[in-house]
Amino acid sequence: MALTKDVKAELIAVRDPRPNVRVAETTALLRFAGGLHSIAGRVAVEAEVDDRRLAIRTARDIAEIYGVRPELAHIQASGAREGERFAVRVVNGGETLARQTGLLDNRRRPVRGLPNKLTTGNRDDLAAIWRGAFLAAGSVSEPGRSASLDIACPSGEAGMALVGAAHRIGIQAKQREVRGVPRVVVRDAEAIRAMLLAMGAVQAASSWDEMRQRREVRAGVNRLVNFDDANLRRSAQAAVAACARVERALEILGDDVPDHLKQAGDLRLAHRDASLDELGHHADPPLTKDAVAGRIRRLLAMADKRATAEGLPGTESAVPTQETVA
Numbered sequence: 001m002a003l004t005k006d007v008k009a010e011l012i013a014v015r016d017p018r019p020n021v022r023v024a025e026t027t028a029l030l031r032f033a034g035g036l037h038s039i040a041g042r043v044a045v046e047a048e049v050d051d052r053r054l055a056i057r058t059a060r061d062i063a064e065i066y067g068v069r070p071e072l073a074h075i076q077a078s079g080a081r082e083g084e085r086f087a088v089r090v091v092n093g094g095e096t097l098a099r100q101t102g103l104l105d106n107r108r109r110p111v112r113g114l115p116n117k118l119t120t121g122n123r124d125d126l127a128a129i130w131r132g133a134f135l136a137a138g139s140v141s142e143p144g145r146s147a148s149l150d151i152a153c154p155s156g157e158a159g160m161a162l163v164g165a166a167h168r169i170g171i172q173a174k175q176r177e178v179r180g181v182p183r184v185v186v187r188d189a190e191a192i193r194a195m196l197l198a199m200g201a202v203q204a205a206s207s208w209d210e211m212r213q214r215r216e217v218r219a220g221v222n223r224l225v226n227f228d229d230a231n232l233r234r235s236a237q238a239a240v241a242a243c244a245r246v247e248r249a250l251e252i253l254g255d256d257v258p259d260h261l262k263q264a265g266d267l268r269l270a271h272r273d274a275s276l277d278e279l280g281h282h283a284d285p286p287l288t289k290d291a292v293a294g295r296i297r298r299l300l301a302m303a304d305k306r307a308t309a310e311g312l313p314g315t316e317s318a319v320p321t322q323e324t325v326a
Helices: 002-012 019-033 052-066 094-100 123-137 156-169 189-199 202-225 230-256 259-270 276-282 289-310
Strands: 034-039 042-049 071-075 085-090 138-140 149-152 174-178 181-186
Touching: 002 052, 002 123, 002 138, 002 202, 019 034, 019 042, 019 052, 019 123, 034 094, 042 052, 042 094, 042 123, 052 071, 052 085, 052 094, 123 138, 123 149, 123 156, 123 189, 149 189, 156 174, 156 181, 156 189, 181 189, 189 202, 230 259, 230 289, 259 276, 259 289, 276 289
Parallel strands: none
Antiparallel strands: 034 042, 042 085, 071 085, 138 149, 149 181, 174 181
16 A cells, blocks of 8 residues: 555656646546536536545646636545545536546547547557556555556446557556456566556656565575475476476577577576466567477477487486486
8 A cells, every 4th residue: 555655646746748648647537536427417527536636636637728627525534445535526517528538428428438549649648548547546566476556447448448558558457357346457577667667657666676676586585595395396406407408409409490499498598497387478479388388398309309310319318317406
């Protein structure tokens, strides 16, 4: 929670003067922080946020960009929600604002996703969409096995629009449903860092990366301290054997190795302690762990066949003894 607050505090201070960027951010914030309501038969636009500074900034942006003056309201904490909440509400001129931001279409029907002109914009517009969505309903967890950058979405269509925007920036994001709520999630550590940077949380991205590196070093030290564990020892021996066989296979085949098999072999040697699933994530384009395993098997089989035909030692000859590994 503290990390999320730090990221939001930094993003609130990001002020891009370009009108198209401000429109993209404000539209996304309104879409993910609230939506449309009917008050006394009139269409009202309302966004509910968890930071007073964000509420004031949002109200100012709406007034400056669209020429309407929002109302600000303080919402007391309830049993279902912890902490203060603030509402930015536009009743007079609400329908016009809804049309201008794409929350309503030309037939006065609510739009469930995001306007197409925003999701097909340039990189800065797409980053602004993510910034607005994160300020409205985002969270980020500390580095670790379950690290994620997560945004709760008002609809599946809004989630898919956010996923598409991330992909256009070059960052992998996925949509899933948690307890009936659509969510867009970024899980890969490098992708989380890249998204923080894209949104404008430069300091938070640096802090997050430093925290990740400290944890990785600590985890590495712990693995070395407990290296006498039998399962870990067997895993280390298997990794050494696999890398030795791959090195021998590439040596036997030389320039005759097919590119896709060489890629798999190079991945194995570049990331010696990685699992097959992790190797697949490092591939470009990404591969499944079965695909990586299959390519490495074919590489070894091709090399062993060549070695047998030419009377050379095969790949197994390169595997060190257990005493050597130990």
